[in-house]
Amino acid sequence: MKEYLLARQKMVDAALDHYLPKANAKPATIHKAMRYSLFAGGKRLRPILCLAAAECCGGDPAEALPLACAVECIHTYSLIHDDLPCMDNDDFRRGMPTSHKVFGEGIAVLAGDALLTFAFELAARVPGWPRYSPRDVIRELAVASGSRHLIAGQVIDLESEGKKVSLPRLKFIHESKTAALLRCSLRLGAMSANATPARLQRLSDFGLALGLAFQVIDDILDVTQTTEKLGKSAGKDAAAEKATYPSLVGLERSRRTARRLTEQARTALKPIGKPAADLLTLADHLLQRDF
Amino acid sequence: MKEYLLARQKMVDAALDHYLPKANAKPATIHKAMRYSLFAGGKRLRPILCLAAAECCGGDPAEALPLACAVECIHTYSLIHDDLPCMDNDDFRRGMPTSHKVFGEGIAVLAGDALLTFAFELAARVPGWPRYSPRDVIRELAVASGSRHLIAGQVIDLESEGKKVSLPRLKFIHESKTAALLRCSLRLGAMSANATPARLQRLSDFGLALGLAFQVIDDILDVTQTTEKLGKSAGKDAAAEKATYPSLVGLERSRRTARRLTEQARTALKPIGKPAADLLTLADHLLQRDF
Numbered sequence: 001m002k003e004y005l006l007a008r009q010k011m012v013d014a015a016l017d018h019y020l021p022k023a024n025a026k027p028a029t030i031h032k033a034m035r036y037s038l039f040a041g042g043k044r045l046r047p048i049l050c051l052a053a054a055e056c057c058g059g060d061p062a063e064a065l066p067l068a069c070a071v072e073c074i075h076t077y078s079l080i081h082d083d084l085p086c087m088d089n090d091d092f093r094r095g096m097p098t099s100h101k102v103f104g105e106g107i108a109v110l111a112g113d114a115l116l117t118f119a120f121e122l123a124a125r126v127p128g129w130p131r132y133s134p135r136d137v138i139r140e141l142a143v144a145s146g147s148r149h150l151i152a153g154q155v156i157d158l159e160s161e162g163k164k165v166s167l168p169r170l171k172f173i174h175e176s177k178t179a180a181l182l183r184c185s186l187r188l189g190a191m192s193a194n195a196t197p198a199r200l201q202r203l204s205d206f207g208l209a210l211g212l213a214f215q216v217i218d219d220i221l222d223v224t225q226t227t228e229k230l231g232k233s234a235g236k237d238a239a240a241e242k243a244t245y246p247s248l249v250g251l252e253r254s255r256r257t258a259r260r261l262t263e264q265a266r267t268a269l270k271p272i273g274k275p276a277a278d279l280l281t282l283a284d285h286l287l288q289r290d291f
Numbered sequence: 292m293k294e295y296l297l298a299r300q301k302m303v304d305a306a307l308d309h310y311l312p313k314a315n316a317k318p319a320t321i322h323k324a325m326r327y328s329l330f331a332g333g334k335r336l337r338p339i340l341c342l343a344a345a346e347c348c349g350g351d352p353a354e355a356l357p358l359a360c361a362v363e364c365i366h367t368y369s370l371i372h373d374d375l376p377c378m379d380n381d382d383f384r385r386g387m388p389t390s391h392k393v394f395g396e397g398i399a400v401l402a403g404d405a406l407l408t409f410a411f412e413l414a415a416r417v418p419g420w421p422r423y424s425p426r427d428v429i430r431e432l433a434v435a436s437g438s439r440h441l442i443a444g445q446v447i448d449l450e451s452e453g454k455k456v457s458l459p460r461l462k463f464i465h466e467s468k469t470a471a472l473l474r475c476s477l478r479l480g481a482m483s484a485n486a487t488p489a490r491l492q493r494l495s496d497f498g499l500a501l502g503l504a505f506q507v508i509d510d511i512l513d514v515t516q517t518t519e520k521l522g523k524s525a526g527k528d529a530a531a532e533k534a535t536y537p538s539l540v541g542l543e544r545s546r547r548t549a550r551r552l553t554e555q556a557r558t559a560l561k562p563i564g565k566p567a568a569d570l571l572t573l574a575d576h577l578l579q580r581d582f
Contacts, residue, residue, distance in 0.1 A: 021438060027446045030438045081404060086396035105377035106449045109400060113372060114438035116404065120411045121433035124426045135415045135425045142412035147312060147321045147405035155318045158397045 001285050004278070005048065012047040013039070015065045016072065019122060033103045033111035034118070037076050041094045045286065046071045046182060049210075050189035052282055053203050056275045059193020063126075067137065067188040070122040074145050075181060077115035080108055082154060116145070132191040140191070144184035153177030157242070165243030171212070173243075178218075179211025205268035206279065213261035213287050219244035220254050262287045292576050295569070296339065303338040304330070306356045307363065310413055324394045324402035325409070328367050332385045336577065337362045337473060340501075341480035343573055344494050347566045350484020354417075358428065358479040361413040365436050366472060368406035371399055373445060407436070423482040431482070435475035444468030448533070456534035462503070464534075469509075470502025496559035497570065504552035504578050510535035511545050512580065553578045 016038055025031045047068035054064035061068075083090040083098040084105060091101050100108035123141050128134045144150060153176025156169065165173075186207040190200045223246045245254040265283050269276040307329060316322045338359035345355035352359075374381040374389040375396060382392050391399035414432050419425045435441060444467025447460065456464075477498040481491045514537045536545040556574050560567040 025439070027438075027443050027450070029450065030442060030446045034438065077404075081400055084397075084400065086400060106375075107446065109372055109375065109377060110442050110446055110449075112404070113368075113407065114442045116407055117433055117437045117442070121430060121437060124429040124433060126426075133425070134429075135417075135419075138415040138425075138429060139412060142408055142415060146408045146412060147318075147325065148316070151321060151401050151405045151408070152318050155321045155398065155401055158401075159318070159320060 001281055004281075005285070008048045008051060009044045011051070011061075011065070012044045012068060012072065016069050019066070019069055020118070029103065029107055030110055030114055033099060033107050034114050036102060037080050037099050037111060038073070038115065040096050042072065042076065044072060046075055046185040049182065049207070049279070049282065050185040052278045053186040053189030054193045055189075056203065056272065056279050057190045057193035057195035057199055058275070059189070059195075061189075064189045064192040066122045066125040067141075067192055068185070070119040070141060071181065071185045071188065073115045073119040073122065074141070074150070077112040077119070078145075078150060078154070078181075080112040080115070084108060087154070087158065119145075126192065129192065129194040131194050131197075137188060137191055140184060140187060144180045149176050149180035151176075153180070160243055163243075165248070167248055170243050170245065170248060174212055174215040175208070178215040179208050182211035182214070183207030199272065202268050202272060203279075206265050206283075209261050209265035209268060210283055210286070213258050213265060216245045216254055216258045216261065217287060220246055220251065220258065223251065258287070292572055295572075296576070299339045299342060300335045302342070302352075302356070303335045303359060303363065307360050310357070310360055311409070320394065320398055321401055321405055324390060324398050325405050327393060328371050328390050328402060329364070329406065331387050333363065333367065335363060337366055337476040340473065340498070340570070340573065341476040343569045344477040344480030345484045347494065347563065347570055348481045348484035348486035348490055349566070350480075350486075352480075355480045355483040357413045357416040358432075358483055359476070361410040361432060362472065362476045362479065364406045364410040364413065365432070365441070368403040368410070369436075369441060369445070369472075371403040371406070375399060378445070378449065410436075417483065420483065420485040422485050422488075428479060428482055431475060431478060435471045440467050440471035442467075444471070451534055454534075456539070458539055461534050461536065461539060465503050465506040466499070469506040470499050473502035473505065474498030490563065493559050493563060494570075497556050497574075500552050500556035500559060501574055501577070504549050504556060507536045507545055507549045507552065508578060508580055511537055511542065511549065514542065549578070 020035060020038065021031045023032050023035050050068040050071055051061035051064050054061050079093060080099045082088050083093055084100055090098055092098060099111055103111065119141065120138060123138050124134065126134050126137055128137070153173050156173050157177060160169065160173070183204055186203040187200060190203045195203070222244060245257065249257070262283070266280060269280055311326060311329065312322045314323050314326050341359040341362055342352035342355050345352050370384060371390045373379050374384055375391055381389055383389060390402055394402065410432065411429060414429050415425065417425050417428055444464050447464050448468060451460065451464070474495055477494040478491060481494045486494070513535060536548065540548070553574070557571060560571055
């Protein structure tokens with residue numbers, strides 16, 4: 001698995017480097033800032049899932065690359081904006097100073113804007129496939145990233161700070177902030193392989209369960225691990241009085257929820273059989289962190 | 292002209308209202324914030340130019356509506372982010388409190404993000420035309436809004452505050468911040484009417500000259516008019532030590548430049564003849580402000 005992940009990360013990194021304006025393209029500041037956050041040690045989870053989904057549906061991962069990179073641009077923009085002082089106010093991300101600490105707040109806002117915009121420039125590269133047109137793909141990306149999903153999660157998160165949050169509300173945050181874009185990554189990969197509607201639906205279900213499980217485990221790790229191991233400030237959620245699974249239902253029930261969601265993810269893939277082997281291994285790898 | 296403008300504003304407003312998620316769509320805050328800025332009295336200059344370009348090329352303005360609205364969403368997002376404390380720090384826009392004054396900085400950032408994202412959801416509605424596919428149109432929008440144009444202008448603007456700025460640099464700011472999106476509005480309208488490459492080029496040239504003229508006149512008005520008349524803080528540019536045409540070359544030369552650019556815009560349309568009549572009138576209306 002380690003080799004597979006490394007090879008895929010390299011493939012995604014090379015593609016991002018190829019697609020993105022060079023660091024010295026004018027104005028240099030914005031392109032440096034875009035690249036700084038995009039190449040700040042991200043695990044490329046979303047693009048790797050996108051490529052694996054394409055393969056699971058019999059496609060060539062190379063054809064999914066612009067979409068895989070587009071999703072990573074969206075993910076990175078959302079991190080830059082989430083870290084801003086007016087949002088989560090985080091100085092470190094993956095052990096590195098966040099964009100606004102390096103470039104200042106103004107440029108950080110613009111670097112996020114630029115990556116978001118660039119994601120659609122990338123998505124507009126795809127030729128389309130018999131079942132899915134470029135419009136379908138671009139709409140999919142826009143909806144998952146938009147005010148009812150990715151951005152909705154951040155809004156509710158922001159509005160919930162310091163307040164008592166119900167479990168359904170926390171689920172909505174997780175679904176919007178994390179699961180929607182993970183699911184979108186899988187769907188875009190599947191679309192690029194001209195997947196049947198049935199297989200597209202299975203990968204959707206898989207992505208949703210995987211995303212929710214991933215977020216619950218993240219919440220658990222924030223409580224149980226050290227800053228060093230996380231590469232970001234541990235205990236940050238508690239300090240910000242953010243609702244997390246452990247704070248709402250305790251560690252043990254959180255672990256059970258994570259296991260149940262993991263099982264749901266596996267179940268969604270089962271009927272696909274062998275073509276889903278890589279995705280299954282990926283899910284195991286992602287979810288069997290030390291929680 | 293007044294009636295024409297009013298009718299077109301109504302058409303654009305109705306379409307925006309129709310396309311945009313309702314103000315009570317969950318999460319309500321973000322949709323209220325999106326609508327607050329989108330319906331804050333904008334003149335709908337860009338969408339109106341887009342519709343007029345479509346007609347100038349023999350198209351039905353109704354077919355250009357999603358693109359006209361997409362451009363207005365991009366324009367509005369850029370205003371919300373430009374007004375943030377970490378950028379131009381403006382409390383008023385068109386005589387109303389800016390988004391971050393009403394909703395707070397975090398939501399203002401997200402409302403901008405959401406409008407930017409929604410623009411591409413809108414653009415993905417177009418069916419495409421024989422000469423121009425949905426991909427062409429979406430790429431056009433992404434490039435004009437991206438890190439080499441609209442965002443580039445804001446970056447250079449931000450980096451130039453309090454510094455001595457050369458005339459070529461100021462032209463670059465104007466071209467990026469204002470002219471690129473104006474030109475894009477015209478191009479998208481023309482594309483929706485399946486314009487010939489030659490006519491598309493003419494409308495491009497017109498858009499560039501019009502955008503530059505418009506910005507020079509804006510600079511002049513910032514010096515010569517009162518806050519009340521402008522609907523935004525007058526003398527703001529000077530106070531922020533921002534480079535403007537008048538501050539670099541004086542009022543008289545600025546006025547001459549504005550007149551020359553206006554003439555260039557008119558010249559670009561001349562070979563089109565009668566179909567360009569509305570665009571010409573629009574240009575006259577926009578540029579014969581009291582400068």
